[in-house]
Amino acid sequence: MKCRKCGGTASLELRRHNAAFCAEDFVEFFRNQVREAIRKHRMFTREERVLVAVSGGKDSLALWDVLIDEGYDTTGLYLDLGIFDYSVESRAKCETFAARRGVPLIVTRVADEVGAGVPVIKQVTRRPPCSGCGLSKRYLMNRAALEHGLPVVATGHNLDDEAATLFGSVMHWQMDSLPRQSPALAATHPKLVRRVKPLYRLSERETAAFAFIRRIDYIVEECPFAVGATSIAHKQILDRMEDASPGAKHNFLFGFLDKARAAFERAEGVALQECTRCGQVTTSTVCAFCKLADQVKRATS
Amino acid sequence: MKVLLRNPRREVSVPGNRRVKDVLRELDILPETVLVIRGDELVTADQVVRDDDVIELRPVMSGGRA
Numbered sequence: 040m041k042c043r044k045c046g047g048t049a050s051l052e053l054r055r056h057n058a059a060f061c062a063e064d065f066v067e068f069f070r071n072q073v074r075e076a077i078r079k080h081r082m083f084t085r086e087e088r089v090l091v092a093v094s095g096g097k098d099s100l101a102l103w104d105v106l107i108d109e110g111y112d113t114t115g116l117y118l119d120l121g122i123f124d125y126s127v128e129s130r131a132k133c134e135t136f137a138a139r140r141g142v143p144l145i146v147t148r149v150a151d152e153v154g155a156g157v158p159v160i161k162q163v164t165r166r167p168p169c170s171g172c173g174l175s176k177r178y179l180m181n182r183a184a185l186e187h188g189l190p191v192v193a194t195g196h197n198l199d200d201e202a203a204t205l206f207g208s209v210m211h212w213q214m215d216s217l218p219r220q221s222p223a224l225a226a227t228h229p230k231l232v233r234r235v236k237p238l239y240r241l242s243e244r245e246t247a248a249f250a251f252i253r254r255i256d257y258i259v260e261e262c263p264f265a266v267g268a269t270s271i272a273h274k275q276i277l278d279r280m281e282d283a284s285p286g287a288k289h290n291f292l293f294g295f296l297d298k299a300r301a302a303f304e305r306a307e308g309v310a311l312q313e314c315t316r317c318g319q320v321t322t323s324t325v326c327a328f329c330k331l332a333d334q335v336k337r338a339t340s
Numbered sequence: 341m342k343v344l345l346r347n348p349r350r351e352v353s354v355p356g357n358r359r360v361k362d363v364l365r366e367l368d369i370l371p372e373t374v375l376v377i378r379g380d381e382l383v384t385a386d387q388v389v390r391d392d393d394v395i396e397l398r399p400v401m402s403g404g405r406a
Contacts, residue, residue: 040384040385040386040387049384050381050382050383050384051382051384052384052385052386054372059384062381062382096402097400097402098402199401242372243400243401243402244372244373244374244375244400246400247375247398247400248375248382251375251377251382251398252382259346259347259398259399260346260347261347261401261402262402265402271401274401278370278372278373279370281372282370282371282372
């Protein structure tokens with residue numbers, strides 16, 4: 040197989056693009072896709088400081104790597120979830136990356152903020168662990184950005200993540216989730232920062248290949264709590280569809296974004312207010328994060 | 341050849357010189373779900389790996405949401 044650009048031996052075949060690239064030209068293809076995402080959705084400008092949420096996995100570190108090389112002023116945020124060895128190892132990957140690239144990294148321990156780490160949150164809530172984990176992450180990312188005066192949070196969500204989320208939302212016709220699914224969510228309240236996903240045009244395999252070629256040391260092992268997660272099952276279903284019909288995931292996600300998403304937007308906006316306890320933005324009196332912290336406190340005291 | 345697999349970490353042996361795509365088919369792995377790594381390089385599905393090669397099939401999936 041030959042590289043589409045230079046004709047040399049290819050390292051990676053991209054069936055959905057009917058193309059193959061050598062390592063060097065693939066890296067350029069990858070960066071172009073990120074540039075296009077940032078441009079198309081006006082994710083951030085050169086003057087804005089960007090908070091990059093990093094987990095130690097391939098996606099977020101690949102994203103950080105690209106943004107640094109593109110000359111953006113970035114700060115990393117690692118949320119220590121307290122998931123045993125997995126968190127110890129993933130934190131070390133982020134710290135090593137930040138030190139090597141000479142970029143600042145903020146580390147926040149979920150246990151310090153919620154009262155316990157994800158393993159206890161899982162037991163207390165009796166809900167899937169990804170549920171309390173996701174809630175805590177979204178809250179703490181927004182708060183960290185506000186506290187440090189950064190107007191935007193960038194996450195490493197890729198095409199596969201977005202297609203799997205869309206698939207889950209459609210399977211249950213979650214009318215609230217569908218309009219919120221977007222590569223860029225504007226700040227709709229003074230205490231909410233913009234949230235962007237610059238890797239949404241790139242598949243999971245492409246981000247893994249980029250991280251490998253760039254010799255980014257990332258955590259390959261799966262989060263122990265992700266085993267059996269619904270989103271993983273949805274990804275596996277979509278992988279089968281992609282194998283039978285290359286481009287299926289891309290068409291599913293991009294078709295939604297280009298043609299269908301607007302139809303799900305509600306005429307009247309949701310009323311946002313500030314949580315009476317912590318002051319962060321919520322749709323009710325007390326926000327979901329404070330309720331979670333209360334629940335953890337009751338169960339562990 | 342020796343084939344290294346992850347999650348869980350294990351090692352299997354596939355005899356002979358084979359095309360990557362045939363190795364993946366034999367192990368029932370979809371090509372889009374792994375990176376195929378030989379030494380410090382990525383290998384495409386049409387390439388032949390030799391009996392004395394060691395390859396790693398690194399899964400690319402991550403994440404988890406309820």
